[in-house]
Amino acid sequence: TTLDADLQRRVRDLADHHGQRLGRQGVHNLAVVVIDHRAMAVRAYLGNVNHGDPLTYGAAVDIAARPRSTGSVLKPLLYGSMLDAGQLLPGTLVSDLPTNYGGYSPENFDREYRGAVPAHEALARSLNVPAVRMLRRYGVGRFHDQLRALGMTTLFRPADGYGLTLVLGGAEGTLMELTGIYARLIATARDGAAPPAALLSGVHPVAAPFPISPGAAWLTLDALREVARPGTARQWRLYRSSQPIAWKTGTSYGLRDAWAIGSNGRYTVGVWAGNGNGEPAPHLGGADTAAPLMLDVFSLLGTEPWPAPPLNDLKTVRACVDDGYLAGGRCRAEAVLAPLHSHFQTVTPHHRRVHLDANGQRVHSGCESVANMRARDWFVLPPAQAWFYRQRHPDYRPLPAWRADCAAGARALDTTPPMAVIYPHAGAGLFIPRELGGERGRAVFRVVHQRPGASLFWHLDDQYLGRTDHFHEWALRASPGWHTLTLVDDQGFRLRRRFKVLGDH
Numbered sequence: 275t276t277l278d279a280d281l282q283r284r285v286r287d288l289a290d291h292h293g294q295r296l297g298r299q300g301v302h303n304l305a306v307v308v309i310d311h312r313a314m315a316v317r318a319y320l321g322n323v324n325h326g327d328p329l330t331y332g333a334a335v336d337i338a339a340r341p342r343s344t345g346s347v348l349k350p351l352l353y354g355s356m357l358d359a360g361q362l363l364p365g366t367l368v369s370d371l372p373t374n375y376g377g378y379s380p381e382n383f384d385r386e387y388r389g390a391v392p393a394h395e396a397l398a399r400s401l402n403v404p405a406v407r408m409l410r411r412y413g414v415g416r417f418h419d420q421l422r423a424l425g426m427t428t429l430f431r432p433a434d435g436y437g438l439t440l441v442l443g444g445a446e447g448t449l450m451e452l453t454g455i456y457a458r459l460i461a462t463a464r465d466g467a468a469p470p471a472a473l474l475s476g477v478h479p480v481a482a483p484f485p486i487s488p489g490a491a492w493l494t495l496d497a498l499r500e501v502a503r504p505g506t507a508r509q510w511r512l513y514r515s516s517q518p519i520a521w522k523t524g525t526s527y528g529l530r531d532a533w534a535i536g537s538n539g540r541y542t543v544g545v546w547a548g549n550g551n552g553e554p555a556p557h558l559g560g561a562d563t564a565a566p567l568m569l570d571v572f573s574l575l576g577t578e579p580w581p582a583p584p585l586n587d588l589k590t591v592r593a594c595v596d597d598g599y600l601a602g603g604r605c606r607a608e609a610v611l612a613p614l615h616s617h618f619q620t621v622t623p624h625h626r627r628v629h630l631d632a633n634g635q636r637v638h639s640g641c642e643s644v645a646n647m648r649a650r651d652w653f654v655l656p657p658a659q660a661w662f663y664r665q666r667h668p669d670y671r672p673l674p675a676w677r678a679d680c681a682a683g684a685r686a687l688d689t690t691p692p693m694a695v696i697y698p699h700a701g702a703g704l705f706i707p708r709e710l711g712g713e714r715g716r717a718v719f720r721v722v723h724q725r726p727g728a729s730l731f732w733h734l735d736d737q738y739l740g741r742t743d744h745f746h747e748w749a750l751r752a753s754p755g756w757h758t759l760t761l762v763d764d765q766g767f768r769l770r771r772r773f774k775v776l777g778d779h
Contacts, residue, residue, distance in 0.1 A: 342447065410438060457542035458484050596625070605651065
């Protein structure tokens with residue numbers, strides 16, 4: 275055996291200690307795997323630590339080898355794959371907005387939206403909406419194939435059977451296989467190539483090379499080092515195993531599976547917590563249930579130096595500080611690392627050259643002398659993203675308004691409307707129930723405008739409804755079927771939104 279008998283006993287003692295605490299919270303089963311990723315050998319393995327009724331919770335089942343819903347633990351593999359594919363850089367802004375894809379509406383764990391968030395931060399915070407948007411861009415089928423190449427043998431359905439839920443727990447994985455994939459990820463980042471997974475007992479043979487490049491693997495792990503530890507910052511400073519650890523948690527839908535998988539400079543530790551019979555637990559969560567045990571296991575293993583970046587597999591590119599896209603000469607830029615063979619080519623779409631008059635209002639050559647204009651480069655997000663983004667970034671400055679005498683010509687220069695409908699979600703069908711009196715109810719539409727003081731004029735199916743100022747909400751009454759909402763602002767910019775009201779029977 276490759277097991278370390280002393281480590282096995284100490285990990286078992288820790289699991290028993292945590293299991294007693296979790297058992298009082300309705301979480302009766304734990305599984306733990308510890309892999310030495312330098313030797314690619316399993317040093318500790320607890321298939322099932324049971325602190326409940328043995329028959330009810332399957333004490334005889336080796337849960338570490340059984341497929342369970344993966345929660346969010348596949349997100350780092352998508353992130354690394356997209357880095358290699360040249361579809362993002364670590365700081366590239368990813369949209370975090372209310373989203374609907376054919377009736378599927380993912381939500382973040384905190385039920386909030388950030389408008390736009392750097393990709394590495396979306397991963398560290400485990401945000402669901404950016405992850406789904408990233409998967410849609412990368413391709414479900416492509417990611418499904420990538421997971422198989424990484425070593426997942428438990429994907430028994432075709433890619434379409436999982437859809438966009440593939441990255442949020444719609445898939446099944448075993449603790450042993452997933453911990454082995456994370457071990458190969460850091461081995462690749464450190465050594466440039468990971469040993470075959472066949473060296474791990476109980477893992478299906480996977481041919482080298484590892485599908486994620488050393489550069490992308492290192493950048494992925496670097497993002498995972500930003501994951502917040504359980505408890506307060508002061509508690510973490512006092513924590514015995516304060517050391518560099520790249521780790522990810524996950525919680526399955528319905529609170530049935532909690533995961534925590536992480537790596538330090540030598541070991542990869544995977545923990546699963548839940549109930550063997552699939553019973554949910556109200557207090558179950560990767561960060562609060564599985565992560566404390568994982569971090570305690572790392573405290574047994576000692577501090578290890580973090581791998582240096584594989585500079586032969588990385589390159590430096592110039593990216594905008596604000597949005598993480600390639601600098602095009604119109605933004606404040608910084609040097610960032612990217613995988614050597616990736617080909618990220620997107621120049622920033624969020625920095626615009628604008629012309630202002632002496633009062634800071636936007637002008638153009640049709641209404642102002644060129645000699646009196648001042649050119650400025652401005653960081654501009656789309657209206658919906660900007661509305662959520664500036665709630666967390668008070669330094670974000672909206673684009674200045676057009677001067678009144680320049681508005682007519684401005685509509686030819688600005689082809690994108692400066693407003694957006696943020697509710698209802700694009701593509702969502704509306705069900706409007708009847709009120710107690712029998713009359714048809716109303717649906718509240720919410721609109722945001724790039725300019726805080728703008729006025730909007732509302733029209734439904736070419737019938738004028740009224741005007742809103744500053745805050746733009748309207749309760750619409752509409753019969754089942756398709757309708758057109760038209761919005762016109764006080765400078766003549768126009769937005770149309772088609773929506774469907776579902777039947778009320």
